[in-house]
Amino acid sequence: MKDENFLKANNARSFWHPMTSPADSHKSPPAIITGGEGVRIRDIDGHEVVDAVGGLWNVNLGYSCQPIKDAIAAQLDRLPYYSTFRGxxxxxxxxxxxxxxxxxxxxxxxxxxxxxxxSDSVETALRLARQYHKIRGEAGRVKFLSLKKGYHGTHFGGASVNGNANFRTMYEPLLPGCHHVSAPYTYRNPFNESDPARLAQLCLAALEDEIAFQGAGTIAAFIMEPILGAGGVIPPHPSFMPGVAAICRKNGILLIADEVITAFGRTGAWTGSRLWGVQPDFACTAKAITNAYFPFGALMIGEAVAEVFEKDETGKAAIGHGYTYSGHPVGAAAALACLAETRRLKVNENAAARGTELHQGLLALQTRHAVIGDVRGGHGLMCALELVADRASKKPADKAVPGKVQAVAYQAGAMVRVSGPNIILSPPLVLSSADVGVILSALDAGLSEVG
Ligand SMILES: Cc1ncc(COP(=O)(O)O)c(C=O)c1O
Incomplete structure (x- = not known):
């Protein structure tokens, strides 16, 4: 590693950070993370904190998972790469x-x-969904529906179904034929409905209305996260995703579950679809599939869709899609070891238990900090605080406020993430109760500062 002076002097000079304005990186240079152990990360100044972001929703097993490191090293020795393209x-x-x-x-x-x-997994799902309909002779089914506030990565397909203007406006025009319906976001919704069950029904009715408006025969798929993540951790009422699945089935529309965050235990269930009792046609996965130790993903495909491709006699089922690194042997070895550890440690159970403690702790913070407008969580280790200037009007907090909370919390012992007016928490699933306490007291310090 180059010395500290070199790294600090060149921080943010020669590369642009994703999801950041280059000028902002110059003004307030990013923290330089140099080490990680267990659920903690350490910066270049030797300051150590609990990583309440879990990398980026992906370091479920923490930073010291030796079996994955060993598997990667062994695979690199044996076969560092070969393609899985035809043959x-x-x-x-x-x-x-x-x-x-x-x-x-x-x-x-x-x-x-x-x-x-x-993003690759989402792109693959969108493309295969269109192909599925073409194989079956319904070539007119090309549109996609999705939820406002949803996040589906940054390729053109994923950005087109994204439901947040921040990731869209500067890159338009996006893919035609992508339409968005309201998410069951209880704290703020166009129906002014504060009851989650009634809101779910209203959102389902809006989805049916949109399908009728577009024409069911023009729609290839509906894509949704089982719990909206980057949009601010928005868990739907339990009736919502099963309702979406029923509407999709009735209209011949494929259901794509974007499980890039929710697969592998984060919600307390092994998958987000399983949490809600839904069997989707596709599930997009990535992130924690290798505990972030290798960039890798998998689109999981349902049996009925698979049969259409595998039994095709029209010649339309050849897949004209794939990545140089599809099925990379090092990624596959990392994922195999990760899956074994994920199951052995039953991280879903710990996510559920620690998630309840974290959620309860955040609700307690809300009673003392007026800046917390909404606390969301209750399904494993994904929680959010939505910060407001005024609880009665729900006016969002000044733009600088979440960043200030984050900075003070970092000094007080926890890395948290800011997304718009939200503080998002997605720590490793191997977190202890003591670590939950550290996160809560660090947030308390941050929130006191802005109070
Ligand atoms: C639900 C969801 N889908 C897709 C993506 C994109 O994944 P990646 O950044 O690995 O391309 C993300 C990333 O956070 C995500 O949260």
Missing amino acids: TSNDAVIELAEELRAFFAPDGLTRAFFTSGG
């Missing part, structure tokens, strides 16, 4: 596909298409 395969990816098939069997997902990350 070749590798042992690690074959084994992984069988393990994933078993893991996702309760979700009805039995085939995998490998990718290099979440």
Whole structure:
């Protein structure tokens, strides 16, 4: 590693950070993270904090997962790369596909298409959804529906179904034929409905209305996160996703579950679809599939869709899509070890228990800090605080406020994430109760500062 002076002098000079204005990076240079152990990260000044962001929703098992590191090293020694394009395969990816098939069997997902990350998995789902309809002779089904406030990565397809203007406006025109319906966001919604069950019904009715307006025969798929993540951790009422699934089925529309955050235990269930008792046609996964130690993803495919491709006699089922790193043997080896550790440690159970403690603690903070307008969570280790200037009017907090909370919380012992007016918490799933306490007291310090 270069010395500290070199790193600080060149911080943000020669590369642009994602989701950041280059000028902002110059004004307030990013923290330089140099080490990680367990659920803690350490910066260049030796300051150590609990990582309440969990990398970026992906370091579920923490920073010291030796079996994954060993698997990566062993695979690099044996076969560092070979393509899985037509004609070749590798042992690690074959084994992984069988393990994933078993893991996702309760979700009805039995085939995998490998990718290099979440945006790739979403892109693959959108493309295969259109192809599925073409194979079946419904070539007119090309549109996509999605939720406002949803996040589906940054490729053109994913950005087109994204429901947040920040990721869209500067890149328009996006893909035609993508339409958005209201998310069941209880704190703020166009129906002024504060009852989650009634709101779910209103949103479902709006979805049916949009389908009728567009024409069901023009729609290829509906894509949604089982719990909206980057949009501010918005869990729907339990009736919502099953309602979406029923509407999709009735109208011949495929359901794509974007499980890039929710798969592998984060919600307390093994998958977000399973949390709500839904079997989607596709599930997009990435992130925690390798505990972030290798960029990798998998689109999981439902049995009925798989049969259409595999039994095709029209010649339309050849897949004209794939990535150089689809099924990368090192990624596959990392994912195999990660899946084994994920199951052995039953991280879903810890996510549920620690998630309840974190959520309760955040609700307690809300009683003392007027800046907290809404506390969201209650499903594993994904929580958010929405900050407001005034609780009665729900006027969002000044733009600088969440950043100030974050900065003070960091000094007080926890890295938290800011997304618009929200403070988002997505710590590793191997968190202890004591770590939950550290996060809460660091937030308390941050919130006191802005109070
Ligand atoms: C739900 C969801 N889908 C897709 C993505 C995109 O994944 P990636 O950044 O790995 O491309 C993300 C990233 O946060 C996500 O949260």
